[in-house]
Amino acid sequence: MNQQVKVHGALLTVSLIYGANYSIAKEIMPTYVQPFGLIVIRAVSAVLFFGAMSLFVVKEKVESRQDWGRIILCGIFGIMLNQLSFFSGLNLTSPINASLIQTVSPVVVVLMSAYLLKERLKVFRMAGILLAGLGAMLLISGKAGNAQGNTWGDILILLNAISFGVFLVLAKPLMKKYQAITVVSRIFLVGAVGVIPFGWQDVLSPDYATFPVSIWAAIAFVIIGMTILAYLLNVWAMKTASPALVGVYIYLQPLVAIIIAVWLGADVFTWQKALYAAMIFGGVYLVSKPKKTSN
Incomplete structure (x- = not known):
């Protein structure tokens, strides 16, 4: 199979997982597990899995202090800030709001790439940044007319989108030097150390014996799909894909999240949200538009 097909297949799978997660994770929080407790469960499970893979299968060391x-x-941006802000925000706001705000990540990717790589920002990209930012701010301000949203929750999701965008840019050089398991295992180890103090008590407090099968299935999806599979596929794809391409696939998440959330009756989609979504999508499209190549 062509390498590009594999990369796009991996990124599409990640988008589907993330899109489904908005509604699935809401079933767990906060009735059964508090947000920070779920983060610790994710991080520790990932450390155990990726750590074992790194020790017994890959056996690759990171020796450079710079690396x-x-x-x-x-670990700080991709796990700690990313996860603490995401699950806290999702616990407060609606799945649709969260998925729409997430699409700001590609804008952050372009800005960070321009800063680190010294690339010039084109006029249409600056216009895209303003358009996407305005759409996100209108959504956060509550002018979408949706009582199911929450301002602080939306702000936390925006922080999550920013931290994930920064993570994509930071991780790219590592993927050129090391295997995916090597990078992910170390990143989760750092992230787990950062999140355990916030959520350890929330891990110990639930009565797990009372959890229905559906909630255990949702937790399994968060651990296996959202954590292990999604991060592994994302980081693996970055070996050959640019951070911008990885970010572009975030566009599919709101579509999946909206379909699932409306189908489950967990959220509603209004025409105001459709308008702000169009602003965000239009902005991120302009930001991620590839450069024209001369013949």
């Missing part, structure tokens, strides 16, 4: 510094930053 370790970048791994620590990836």
Whole structure:
């Protein structure tokens, strides 16, 4: 199979997983497990799985101090800030609001790439940044007319989108040097150390014996699909894909999230949200529009 087909297949799978997660995770929080407790469960499970893979299968070491510094930053932005803000925000706001705001991540990717790689920002990209930012701010301000949203929840989701965008740019150089398991195992180790103090008590407090099968299935999806499979596929794809391409696939998440949330009756989609969604999608399209190549 062509390598590009594999990359797009991996990123499409990640988008489907993330899109479904908005409604599935809402079934768990906060009735059964508090947000920070679910984060700790995710992070510790990932450390155990990826750590075992790294020790017994890949057996690759990270020796450069500079690379370790970048791994620590990836752990902070890609796991700690990313997950704490995401699950806290999702616990407060609606699945549709969360999925729409997430599409700001590609804008952050372009800005960070321009800063780190010294690339010039084109006029249409600046216009895209303003358009996407305005759409996100209108959604956050509550002017979408949806009582199911929450301002603080939306702000936390925006912080999550920003931190994930930063993570994509930071992780790219690591993927050129190391295997995916090597990078992900170290990133989750750093992230787990950061999130355990916030959620350890929330892990111990639930009465797990009372959980119905559907909630255990949802937790299994969050651990296996959202955590292990999604992060592994994302990081693996970045070996050959640009951070911008990885970010572009975030566009599919709201579509999946909206279909699932409306189908489950967990949210409603209004015409105001459709308008703000169009602003966000239009903005991120302009930002991620590839450069024209001369013949």
